Amino acid sequence: xENIRRVISVIVMNESSVLxxxxxxxxxxxxxxxxxxVAPIPDSNFSHITISTKGDKRTIEQITKQLHKLIPVLKVTxxxxxxxxxxxxxxxxxxxxxxxxxxxxxxxNGGIVNVGPDIVITMVADEPVRIxxxxxxxxxxxxxxxxRGGVVAIER
Amino acid sequence: xxxxxxxxxCEAIIAEGVKTxxxxxxxxxxxxxxxxxxxxxxxxxLNRHEQASVHAADGYARATGEVGVAMVTxxxxxxxxxxxxxxxxxxxxxxxxxxxxxxxxxxxxxxFQEIDAVGISRPCTKHNYLVRELSDLPRxxxxxFYIARSGRPGPVLVDIPKDITAEFGExxxxxxxxxxxxxxxxxxxNRQIKKAVEAILEAKKPLLYxxxxxxxxxxxxxxxxxxKITQIPAVETLMARGVMGHSNPLLLGMLGMHGNYSSNMAxxxxxLVISLGARFDDRVTGKxxxxxKYAKVIHVDIDPANIGKLVDVDYPIVGDIKNxxxxxxxxxxxxxxxxxxxxxxxxxxxxxxxxxxxxxxxxEIIKPQWAIERIGKLVGEDAIITSDVGQHQMWAxxxxxxDRARQWINSGGLGTMGFGFPAALGAKKGCPxxxxxxxxxxxxxLMNMQELVTASEYKIPVINLILNNNYLGMVRQWQTxxxxxxxxxxxxxxxxxxxALAESCGGIGYDVTTKEEFDNAIKDAIKQDRVxxxxxxxxxxENVLPMVPAGxxxxxxxxxxxx
Numbered sequence: 001x002e003n004i005r006r007v008i009s010v011i012v013m014n015e016s017s018v019l020x021x022x023x024x025x026x027x028x029x030x031x032x033x034x035x036x037x038v039a040p041i042p043d044s045n046f047s048h049i050t051i052s053t054k055g056d057k058r059t060i061e062q063i064t065k066q067l068h069k070l071i072p073v074l075k076v077t078x079x080x081x082x083x084x085x086x087x088x089x090x091x092x093x094x095x096x097x098x099x100x101x102x103x104x105x106x107x108x109n110g111g112i113v114n115v116g117p118d119i120v121i122t123m124v125a126d127e128p129v130r131i132x133x134x135x136x137x138x139x140x141x142x143x144x145x146x147x148r149g150g151v152v153a154i155e156r
Numbered sequence: 157x158x159x160x161x162x163x164x165x166c167e168a169i170i171a172e173g174v175k176t177x178x179x180x181x182x183x184x185x186x187x188x189x190x191x192x193x194x195x196x197x198x199x200x201x202l203n204r205h206e207q208a209s210v211h212a213a214d215g216y217a218r219a220t221g222e223v224g225v226a227m228v229t230x231x232x233x234x235x236x237x238x239x240x241x242x243x244x245x246x247x248x249x250x251x252x253x254x255x256x257x258x259x260x261x262x263x264x265x266x267x268f269q270e271i272d273a274v275g276i277s278r279p280c281t282k283h284n285y286l287v288r289e290l291s292d293l294p295r296x297x298x299x300x301f302y303i304a305r306s307g308r309p310g311p312v313l314v315d316i317p318k319d320i321t322a323e324f325g326e327x328x329x330x331x332x333x334x335x336x337x338x339x340x341x342x343x344x345x346n347r348q349i350k351k352a353v354e355a356i357l358e359a360k361k362p363l364l365y366x367x368x369x370x371x372x373x374x375x376x377x378x379x380x381x382x383x384k385i386t387q388i389p390a391v392e393t394l395m396a397r398g399v400m401g402h403s404n405p406l407l408l409g410m411l412g413m414h415g416n417y418s419s420n421m422a423x424x425x426x427x428l429v430i431s432l433g434a435r436f437d438d439r440v441t442g443k444x445x446x447x448x449k450y451a452k453v454i455h456v457d458i459d460p461a462n463i464g465k466l467v468d469v470d471y472p473i474v475g476d477i478k479n480x481x482x483x484x485x486x487x488x489x490x491x492x493x494x495x496x497x498x499x500x501x502x503x504x505x506x507x508x509x510x511x512x513x514x515x516x517x518x519x520e521i522i523k524p525q526w527a528i529e530r531i532g533k534l535v536g537e538d539a540i541i542t543s544d545v546g547q548h549q550m551w552a553x554x555x556x557x558x559d560r561a562r563q564w565i566n567s568g569g570l571g572t573m574g575f576g577f578p579a580a581l582g583a584k585k586g587c588p589x590x591x592x593x594x595x596x597x598x599x600x601x602l603m604n605m606q607e608l609v610t611a612s613e614y615k616i617p618v619i620n621l622i623l624n625n626n627y628l629g630m631v632r633q634w635q636t637x638x639x640x641x642x643x644x645x646x647x648x649x650x651x652x653x654x655x656a657l658a659e660s661c662g663g664i665g666y667d668v669t670t671k672e673e674f675d676n677a678i679k680d681a682i683k684q685d686r687v688x689x690x691x692x693x694x695x696x697x698e699n700v701l702p703m704v705p706a707g708x709x710x711x712x713x714x715x716x717x718x719x
Contacts, residue, residue, distance in 0.1 A: 016286070024278050028279045066461050
């Protein structure tokens with residue numbers, strides 16, 4: 001079976017070690033994690049975990065079922081009708097052309113967020129596939145450091 | 157009135173109706189042991205190793221259907237219990253294990269006897285808790301019992317820091333459980349059940365594939381009824397032995413690696429597998445692509461993750477076996493034409509006549525299969541049979557005439573050597589009116605032999621039948637078949653005097669080399685109020701047959717082995 005990429009949304013009780021339960025499940029059963037983000041859901045006792053993973057159809061199905069078996073898991077959502085975004089912070093040398101960097105970041109929903117004597121820091125937030133393009137495009141400006149935020153997603 | 161956390165633990169155990177708790181004290185759990193000393197709501201059995209405590213609670217749970225409870229201290233007490241947790245987890249056995257933990261302030265400091273119990277037990281428990289506030293303790297205890305026994309059962313660990321068991325607080329044991337994220341579905345979707353009924357009515361060669369979930373769901377009566385109404389033949393997994401009853405004409409036997417010929421052929425030729433609480437374990441299926449190759453699959457299981465995990469399922473039904481089978485019976489009983497499956501039953505009868513489950517008996521030496529059949533004749537339905545892991549386990553599963561569910565107790569999923577003896581103690585505590593016999597080997601019995609002392613102290617008269625071939629037999633068999641007889645570390649000729657060993661611990665021992673001695677030993681041991689070791693010399697090189705080599709197709713069985 002062919003490997004597919006999937007983003008899985010998991011709503012969990014906001015209690016200690018719940019993230020460990022989720023990641024241990026992936027590690028123990030040999031599932032793949034491309035990225036993982038987690039944050040509390042405002043005004044509730046729940047947190048939202050977004051996991052980007054890949055595997056064949058049966059594996060993806062098992063991942064969702066096994067996640068659902070964890071006692072503190074309320075809801076597992078997995079389908080392709082998700083709005084996905086990922087944020088990236090990149091550090092450049094201040095010797096690069098700031099106007100070009102700013103224009104490039106502008107094309108990917110971002111811009112320059114910090115300028116120091118030697119470096120500039122940019123932020124963009126876009127769909128994962130466009131983030132991939134962006135990371136290709138910035139290579140010409142010799143990025144010093146790249147920090148990706150991981151995918152967050154919400155159902156359409 | 158305020159009570160301390162330790163007393164809350166005892167009160168919860170009493171409120172849950174638990175009569176016997178198995179455990180071993182130590183520093184971090186001492187507060188609870190102090191309260192155990194003061195109460196008389198349940199009995200505490202002091203095993204001589206924490207692993208045995210958990211297996212004993214497990215045996216108690218399997219024999220009675222109730223939640224078993226074990227209690228251990230932190231650090232090594234807990235790590236010793238891990239094998240017990242994993243054993244129960246793999247076979248979906250409801251347990252609550254209480255472990256002591258270092259005081260809250262010491263957690264994370266590598267304190268004396270500190271270990272991350274919830275971290276270690278995460279993959280081998282259904283759920284686990286580290287109690288951080290005394291006010292959470294009553295709710296957590298209630299939830300632990302509820303989670304252990306509901307849905308797909310399993311072990312739950314409650315890890316309690318020592319300062320929490322010492323602290324005083326108000327105790328109100330909840331009557332209801334409210335876990336918004338845990339709602340197991342039991343009923344089975346009616347539309348799916350209807351579709352399954354149509355599939356059964358259309359099938360020409362349907363086969364009931366009965367798994368351990370049937371035992372856990374207490375659905376034996378219903379499954380037998382369903383088979384009787386439909387006259388559909390059945391195979392049992394290792395975990396389901398006893399569900400159909402050995403004399404049931406519809407039962408072909410056990411399937412899988414050491415299944416009998418007709419069972420494995422039935423699975424290879426069926427056109428509709430009706431899986432009831434089975435999970436398509438690799439020891440059952442052999443080569444997956446050849447397993448039930450011509451069949452559609454109805455899969456009834458309370459755990460959705462079991463459905464479609466290994467084989468594609470045409471009719472998935474998530475629900476409790478008992479509920480679902482009741483619905484199936486109601487919908488099929490007036491419509492089924494039992495004659496329709498007659499040709500199929502005849503084919504399977506022919507297979508059974510061609511290669512029945514058999515062995516070559518001997519007048520010179522006791523054959524293990526004979527020994528098992530003989531106990532079946534001598535005690536039969538009256539006994540609960542536990543076992544360890546290896547050849548003796550397979551011979552017992554093949555040859556003992558099991559009559560009912562919960563009569564057969566063994567570690568199927570994890571395959572834990574050393575399980576049988578402590579599990580027998582638990583089963584005997586749960587069902588004192590039954591004769592409890594642990595069928596074991598000379599390898600397995602040594603792995604928890606310290607329980608001789610426990611059995612003697614508490615007068616728990618279980619019988620250990622040691623089928624002694626001076627080998628780690630199952631591994632030796634694989635070495636014979638697949639490793640050109642290089643018997644690496646499997647010769648167990650160096651062994652204790654089992655009779656003297658039992659007697660030194662307050663038990664009774666028998667050395668048996670003839671059939672007559674065998675009968676006398678069994679009959680005598682049953683009358684004793686003491687734990688017994690019956691050391692039976694069997695032929696050294698007997699193999700468990702038939703055998704499907706690991707990863708092979710079920711229809712390719714080794715039926716006989718000649719040197």
